[in-house]
Amino acid sequence: MSPKLVESGRHPNIKIIANAEVESIQGEAGNFKVTVLKRPRYVNEEVCNACGSCVEYCPEIMKDYYNENLVEQKSLHIPYPQAVPASYVIDPISCLFVQKNECRQCEQACKELKAIDLNQAEEHLEIEVGSVILSPGLDEFNARRKKDYGYGEYPNVITSIEFERILSASGPFEGQITRPSDSVHPKKIAFLQCVGSRDQSTNPYCSSVCCTYAIKEAIVAKEHEPDLDISIFYMDIRTHGKNFERFYERAKNEFGIKFIRSRLADVERSQSTEDLILNYVTDDGKHHKDEFNLLVVSVGLEPSKTAGSLAKTMGVKLNEEGFCQTHEFSPTSTTKEGVFVAGAFQSPKDIPESVVQASGSVSLAAGFLSDVRGTLVEEKELVPEIDVEGQEPRIGVFVCHCGINVAGVADVTKLKESAEKLDNVVYADESVYACSKDSQEKIKQLIEEHKLNRIVLAACTPRTHEPLFQDTIREAGLNKCLFEMANIRDQCTWVHAHEKDAATQKADDLLRMGVAKARKLVPLKEEIIQVDPKALVIGGGFAGMTAALSLANQGFECYLVEKEKELGGNLRHIKFTLNQNDSQKLLDETIERVEKNSLIKVHTQTQVKDVSGYIGNFVTAFSSEEEETKITHGVIIVATGGHEYEPTEYLHGKHGDVITQQKLGEKLASGELESSKFKDVVMIQCVGSRTEERPYCSRICCSVAIKNALKIKAQHAKSNIYILCRDIRTYGFIEKYYRSAREEGIIFIRYDLENKPNVSEENGELQVSVFESIVGEQLVIKPSLLALSSAIIPNYNKDIAQLLKIPVNEDGFFQEAHVKLRPVDFSTDGIYVCGLAHSPKNIEESLSQANAAAARAAIPLSRGHVAAEPIVSSVDTDKCFGCGICEYLCPYSSIKVVETESGEKAQTITASCKGCGICASKCPRQAISMGRFTDEHILLQINAYMEGLKNA
Amino acid sequence: MSFEPKILGILCNWCAYAGGDLAGVSRIQYPPNMRSVRVMCTGRVDPVFLIEAFAKGCDGIWVGG
Amino acid sequence: MSDSKKIGAVMVVGGGITGMQASLDLAELGYLVYLVENSPAIGGTMSQLDKTFPTLDCAM
Numbered sequence A: 001m002s003p004k005l006v007e008s009g010r011h012p013n014i015k016i017i018a019n020a021e022v023e024s025i026q027g028e029a030g031n032f033k034v035t036v037l038k039r040p041r042y043v044n045e046e047v048c049n050a051c052g053s054c055v056e057y058c059p060e061i062m063k064d065y066y067n068e069n070l071v072e073q074k075s076l077h078i079p080y081p082q083a084v085p086a087s088y089v090i091d092p093i094s095c096l097f098v099q100k101n102e103c104r105q106c107e108q109a110c111k112e113l114k115a116i117d118l119n120q121a122e123e124h125l126e127i128e129v130g131s132v133i134l135s136p137g138l139d140e141f142n143a144r145r146k147k148d149y150g151y152g153e154y155p156n157v158i159t160s161i162e163f164e165r166i167l168s169a170s171g172p173f174e175g176q177i178t179r180p181s182d183s184v185h186p187k188k189i190a191f192l193q194c195v196g197s198r199d200q201s202t203n204p205y206c207s208s209v210c211c212t213y214a215i216k217e218a219i220v221a222k223e224h225e226p227d228l229d230i231s232i233f234y235m236d237i238r239t240h241g242k243n244f245e246r247f248y249e250r251a252k253n254e255f256g257i258k259f260i261r262s263r264l265a266d267v268e269r270s271q272s273t274e275d276l277i278l279n280y281v282t283d284d285g286k287h288h289k290d291e292f293n294l295l296v297v298s299v300g301l302e303p304s305k306t307a308g309s310l311a312k313t314m315g316v317k318l319n320e321e322g323f324c325q326t327h328e329f330s331p332t333s334t335t336k337e338g339v340f341v342a343g344a345f346q347s348p349k350d351i352p353e354s355v356v357q358a359s360g361s362v363s364l365a366a367g368f369l370s371d372v373r374g375t376l377v378e379e380k381e382l383v384p385e386i387d388v389e390g391q392e393p394r395i396g397v398f399v400c401h402c403g404i405n406v407a408g409v410a411d412v413t414k415l416k417e418s419a420e421k422l423d424n425v426v427y428a429d430e431s432v433y434a435c436s437k438d439s440q441e442k443i444k445q446l447i448e449e450h451k452l453n454r455i456v457l458a459a460c461t462p463r464t465h466e467p468l469f470q471d472t473i474r475e476a477g478l479n480k481c482l483f484e485m486a487n488i489r490d491q492c493t494w495v496h497a498h499e500k501d502a503a504t505q506k507a508d509d510l511l512r513m514g515v516a517k518a519r520k521l522v523p524l525k526e527e528i529i530q531v532d533p534k535a536l537v538i539g540g541g542f543a544g545m546t547a548a549l550s551l552a553n554q555g556f557e558c559y560l561v562e563k564e565k566e567l568g569g570n571l572r573h574i575k576f577t578l579n580q581n582d583s584q585k586l587l588d589e590t591i592e593r594v595e596k597n598s599l600i601k602v603h604t605q606t607q608v609k610d611v612s613g614y615i616g617n618f619v620t621a622f623s624s625e626e627e628e629t630k631i632t633h634g635v636i637i638v639a640t641g642g643h644e645y646e647p648t649e650y651l652h653g654k655h656g657d658v659i660t661q662q663k664l665g666e667k668l669a670s671g672e673l674e675s676s677k678f679k680d681v682v683m684i685q686c687v688g689s690r691t692e693e694r695p696y697c698s699r700i701c702c703s704v705a706i707k708n709a710l711k712i713k714a715q716h717a718k719s720n721i722y723i724l725c726r727d728i729r730t731y732g733f734i735e736k737y738y739r740s741a742r743e744e745g746i747i748f749i750r751y752d753l754e755n756k757p758n759v760s761e762e763n764g765e766l767q768v769s770v771f772e773s774i775v776g777e778q779l780v781i782k783p784s785l786l787a788l789s790s791a792i793i794p795n796y797n798k799d800i801a802q803l804l805k806i807p808v809n810e811d812g813f814f815q816e817a818h819v820k821l822r823p824v825d826f827s828t829d830g831i832y833v834c835g836l837a838h839s840p841k842n843i844e845e846s847l848s849q850a851n852a853a854a855a856r857a858a859i860p861l862s863r864g865h866v867a868a869e870p871i872v873s874s875v876d877t878d879k880c881f882g883c884g885i886c887e888y889l890c891p892y893s894s895i896k897v898v899e900t901e902s903g904e905k906a907q908t909i910t911a912s913c914k915g916c917g918i919c920a921s922k923c924p925r926q927a928i929s930m931g932r933f934t935d936e937h938i939l940l941q942i943n944a945y946m947e948g949l950k951n952a
Numbered sequence B: 001m002s003f004e005p006k007i008l009g010i011l012c013n014w015c016a017y018a019g020g021d022l023a024g025v026s027r028i029q030y031p032p033n034m035r036s037v038r039v040m041c042t043g044r045v046d047p048v049f050l051i052e053a054f055a056k057g058c059d060g061i062w063v064g065g
Numbered sequence C: 001m002s003d004s005k006k007i008g009a010v011m012v013v014g015g016g017i018t019g020m021q022a023s024l025d026l027a028e029l030g031y032l033v034y035l036v037e038n039s040p041a042i043g044g045t046m047s048q049l050d051k052t053f054p055t056l057d058c059a060m
């Protein structure tokens, strides 16, 4: 997540207003006036550079809220080490100055920088915006509300979020698993699921994430201490997300975590040992008692505490569960025009889904404001670059004190003096805070004054600060690549705080290594690649159509290619939804909008034949029976969908009364089945899912079964319905339908993989037998209809995967670049994924994801160009003999052998090269060099280090 | 005087180098024997780098990625 | 309402992973973003997590 934090903090188009809340909103969609109250921080966040020198002077302490109040911190604190804004803050409740006008110690501590500003007052900012996205997220359920579990009363009952902090190496106990009562390492831990979820007395909905996070926490705990004995007490394990089922299986099989389906009677506390005694009843009706050293309650997700008042201020409605009200077919729209929603405030969800929905909401906001895109942001005008070609290196060295962070450990003056003696160093200086605004100005002046043409900075880490200084030297006319950093804080003084001499020696070596590299730095050009502002969407199902519409709304032309005769894909078979919304109307309207949209070119009965090129410049050939078409476009969205598995088990295909849920849904809508068929209906869950052959959960079949069962009950009240299931996975708000199903008398019978139901036929009559654990007997039903909840499998993805060179996972679904950080992107730039092609999901989820893919794809399209960072590979064509090893090894398909005048030669595709350098290290001719990280650079650094050894 | 090994680290920007920074943020103390070179990916490491370092007197190399 | 009055800026309220992603996408698309966060720092719940499922990579 750090990259997103840093990027958000640094992006010129993002203004972060932290410690603030919305006070009021006026105006209308497109033109809102929002007042924001910014509370005083008492630290000027523009000036503070988070050196932390002030903290020890602050005498007051408070609870460390970031660490779930498990430990204390100073009143003057930084919320967490990587916080953005990277600035300290003073808690007004505990600060002596704010409360009693005393102290002011911190001001003294920061008298150089003057970042402490105790005179700050509340500010009311008036801000004009065209649209608003609400993402206030979640709060954990307050476990004190469930008295039976003893949280807040028994010391060794903790919440899952507290346990999360305890597990963390940067947490309150440095990653040691200890329990609160005696700080002893527990040996036996229990997790209790659904605390504050699926519970009429607190929250009726399922929180969706707690099963999987409990499994995660259990696995991480086992990784810390393999001998731990861990049990998870649950009603259903809901691991319905992509790849989550495998995670669950690993927990059981690899880590030996015990899963106990049970109802908990109560928790007692042992007075002598502070252990906890769990009384529970298992499926077979047996009572058990077991003792644990630590109990973790898996608390559910609630909307953020401030969400209610925020909704009121914004004038948007909440649903009955207190989350933002949305519609199944417009999950990111609130009840107020121009105000959108995403994340855990819309419904309980995990990170991948939150990120997807965030991009999804952006596509709506951007569609709405597309005519004013780019009107309030400007690209910086830059002075022309100084030509340093042929110049002798004139290196300027700056050694940063970082307050006392560096200077308190290493001898910075010595460092400066030794730098001055190095060849080509014409100027060296110290700076208390090199990153402060005035230091930046000074660096620019010095570049001019001393005609410096390479800069080396010994300070913190290039990972966070390099871009800042690169911008600075660029403003002085130096190419960004003429800059090098020596990390003498994060990887030196911070980690060798008690060895001053050794730290100084190390810093000196690192600085000398940096200077050695700097001598050979050359200016590199940021290559700009033009983007053809058109998109190709492969797959004309609901996701593909939605993505195309979203792009068209944002003003981009797109080609929508569908291999069937009609648009609509799977949605054509879905006649109604669980919420009783009309999915056929949705389908018809969507098709109509697509067909009427002049920016969307629909090609049905068409297959993609060939794709070449890269982000910005793809060339694709597709063909239908009539014609062969070749198009150029800048991006690709893959929405090839999936379909229902055709079961071979349970007499499907052999007996006419055995049908899949999708068929049942269609028949229920058409009314073609006579009522006698509904007398005794059996449904079998997980057909083709969660098996050895297909070890994933298809996510939606539990809700589809309940949808159909409820429909049958509505049409034939007398019908007996039995659902044979393993876990019922009605996550989120869908849980309420599971409840209604039970209230309607639908019977749920559990089976497990070892005891699968058996279906047979006798004289044309179906017979299902299943082991019923409560009575402990084999139960026999003679159903009039048997519906199979069969798996969702991806459509012919392998062909597309090969054409586009994009990966599929073990289950045949496309594999995104990063599950959480880039959930709809492929690692190859310019290609995106959505819908069933990515993983099983329902209409609402496909819609969000399709919009998300469109928002991501619109980024290069709207910019009109992509810039390739100058770290990419470049090929010396004299040396290259076209062997193609690089092409074979490149993980991003970013280097290719092409025919040139002088024979076959490798060529970098700058647009998508990530600069990893795998090609360079494996090239037998050493023909490839990496911008800013050449072999020569690395060898010079190594030699500079080793030379130091000789002199020492 | 005890033997102090001279160690070279060649660290991937995205993981091991980032980990090095995190150790700093968390103030985890460790012996000051290593000097690191940042690369964009350890796939980039050419055996020549290692040979060169050993030849020049390096006692150990950590390729972290 | 005439389009000329529309404003090319968006406010995002809440700076957890959702708010950050929304802000970054909007900013990259060419809109000015005001990211309003209630607490002193953005990051939200995810910043408190140790590792994340199902890949178990570090939340930070």
Ligand SMILES: Cc1cc2nc3c(=O)[nH]c(=O)nc-3n(C[C@H](O)[C@H](O)[C@H](O)COP(=O)(O)OP(=O)(O)OC[C@H]3O[C@@H](n4cnc5c(N)ncnc54)[C@H](O)[C@@H]3O)c2cc1C
Residues within 6 Å of the ligand: A020, A021, A022, A135, A136, A137, A138, A139, A140, A160, A161, A164, A209, A213, A216, A301, A304, A306, A307, A310, A342, A343, A344, A345, A349, A350, A351, A352, A354, C013, C014, C015, C016, C017, C018, C019, C036, C037, C038, C039, C041, C042, C043, C044, C045, C046, C049, C051, C052, C053, C054
């Ligand atoms: C114990 C636990 C473990 C979890 N583990 C995982 C996991 O391993 N993997 C996974 O995918 N998911 C996990 N989750 C779920 C994950 O935390 C959420 O999916 C995700 O954090 C939701 O992000 P968000 O941005 O929507 O909300 P949040 O992260 O809650 O962010 C909301 C932000 O908005 C701010 N805010 C709130 N109200 C206002 C307001 N009125 N004005 C301005 N700002 C406001 C908050 O301060 C906060 O910064 C876990 C959840 C819990 C509780």
Ligand code: SF4
Residues within 6 Å of the ligand: A193, A194, A195, A197, A198, A205, A206, A207, A208, A209, A210, A211, A212, A236, A237, A238, A298, A300, A731
């Ligand atoms: S069933 Fe739902 S509410 Fe219960 S623990 Fe699992 S995910 Fe959470």
Ligand code: SF4
Residues within 6 Å of the ligand: A240, A685, A686, A687, A689, A690, A696, A697, A698, A699, A700, A701, A702, A703, A726, A727, A728, A729, A789
């Ligand atoms: S029926 Fe479907 S959704 Fe339910 S658990 Fe089985 S595979 Fe998952």
